[in-house]
Amino acid sequence: xxxxxxxxxxxxxxxxxxxxxxxxxxxxxxxxxxxxxxxxxxxxxxxxxxxxxxxxxxxxxxxxxxxxxxxxxxxxxxxxxxxxxxxxxxxxxxxxxxxxxxxxxxxxxxxxxxxxxxxxxxxxxxxxxxxxxxxxxxxxxxxxxxxxxxxxxxx
Amino acid sequence: xxxxxxxxxxxxxxxxxxxxxxxxxxxxxxxxxxxxxxxxxxxxxxxxxxxxxxxxxxxxxxxxxxxxxxxxxxxxxxxxxxxxxxxxxxxxxxxxxxxxxxxxxxxxxxxxxxxxxxxxxxxxxxxxxxxxxxxxxxxxxxxxxxxxxxxxxxx
DNA sequence: TATTGTTATACTCTATAACTATA
DNA sequence: TATAGTTATAGAGTATAACAATA
Numbered sequence: 001x002x003x004x005x006x007x008x009x010x011x012x013x014x015x016x017x018x019x020x021x022x023x024x025x026x027x028x029x030x031x032x033x034x035x036x037x038x039x040x041x042x043x044x045x046x047x048x049x050x051x052x053x054x055x056x057x058x059x060x061x062x063x064x065x066x067x068x069x070x071x072x073x074x075x076x077x078x079x080x081x082x083x084x085x086x087x088x089x090x091x092x093x094x095x096x097x098x099x100x101x102x103x104x105x106x107x108x109x110x111x112x113x114x115x116x117x118x119x120x121x122x123x124x125x126x127x128x129x130x131x132x133x134x135x136x137x138x139x140x141x142x143x144x145x146x147x148x149x150x151x152x153x154x155x
Numbered sequence: 156x157x158x159x160x161x162x163x164x165x166x167x168x169x170x171x172x173x174x175x176x177x178x179x180x181x182x183x184x185x186x187x188x189x190x191x192x193x194x195x196x197x198x199x200x201x202x203x204x205x206x207x208x209x210x211x212x213x214x215x216x217x218x219x220x221x222x223x224x225x226x227x228x229x230x231x232x233x234x235x236x237x238x239x240x241x242x243x244x245x246x247x248x249x250x251x252x253x254x255x256x257x258x259x260x261x262x263x264x265x266x267x268x269x270x271x272x273x274x275x276x277x278x279x280x281x282x283x284x285x286x287x288x289x290x291x292x293x294x295x296x297x298x299x300x301x302x303x304x305x306x307x308x309x310x
Numbered sequence: 311t312a313t314t315g316t317t318a319t320a321c322t323c324t325a326t327a328a329c330t331a332t333a
Numbered sequence: 334t335a336t337a338g339t340t341a342t343a344g345a346g347t348a349t350a351a352c353a354a355t356a
Contacts, residue, residue: 017293018173090332090337130288134168141175245314245355
């Protein structure tokens with residue numbers, strides 16, 4: 001039995017860092033009258049030409065039945081539109097409206113302005129290194145996830 | 156207008172990495188029949204002598220009205236108990252039951268076993284670098300959060 | 311008067327399964 | 334038959350405000 005690798009502190013750090021981000025961004029999101037799920041969708045649609053609910057669900061991890069309701073509410077707020085998918089009669093394209101685009105552009109610069117100050121202490125190299133570190137970490141987690149999914153039953 | 160700092164990809168990576176972890180651990184949590192909020196409470200109570208709902212809410216970021224219901228459901232599952240707070244007639248102490256303790260101890264080693272495989276590809280140096288990177292990132296975020304919290308009103 | 315915790319309200323998210331329409 | 338998306342259902346989380354009991 002090899003000694004256990006010290007990844008628990010790393011995970012704890014990951015969770016704390018994410019929570020710090022969540023706490024930070026929650027104020028902005030809430031001030032827009034968006035729920036986390038709705039914001040997730042808006043953020044995913046930002047800077048795209050739109051996508052079908054299937055792709056949207058895959059990216060946001062929202063299941064299709066749930067996504068219908070989330071998109072409905074964004075529709076009611078006038079932030080997204082549903083367009084027919086020209087290449088598939090069953091499909092549709094969900095896309096930000098002009099107003100949705102404005103909201104998208106509004107929240108990220110707002111984040112940016114605040115965060116820019118905070119991040120000004122980190123060099124470009126540090127940012128890159130952090131990003132790379134997170135990427136490795138994510139890959140490890142995704143492998144574990146795939147494995148867990150495959151070998152399921154270790155309940 | 157200065158060029159935008161390149162921390163957006165870093166944040167996106169942070170979110171994705173966290174989501175990978177979430178997705179990974181969700182299986183274990185779900186297999187225990189616990190919701191994320193319930194697991195949050197159990198994990199917070201783990202390795203403690205219990206605490207009052209006020210503290211519990213502060214740590215889990217669950218508001219008091221919501222927390223009552225979450226604790227109710229954990230109570231129904233026999234995982235926690237409500238004890239009177241000897242030092243405050245209004246208060247109570249929420250504490251894991253023996254069964255709750257067992258669940259707590261059960262889920263964390265289970266995480267470790269799976270994750271150990273995933274992390275075996277990362278060297279100790281890589282783990283340390285990742286942790287350091289996250290720590291810097293978190294400090295930046297917490298500074299931003301503190302600033303946002305202080306200057307609030309930019310809603 | 312302030313604080314702890316419960317209750318009531320209303321809305322959103324969530325997964326799942328059954329269903330319609332198109333491929 | 335398979336897939337895209339909707340609808341129905343039931344449960345849980347969420348914030349908020351009003352309330353009781355205690356400090």
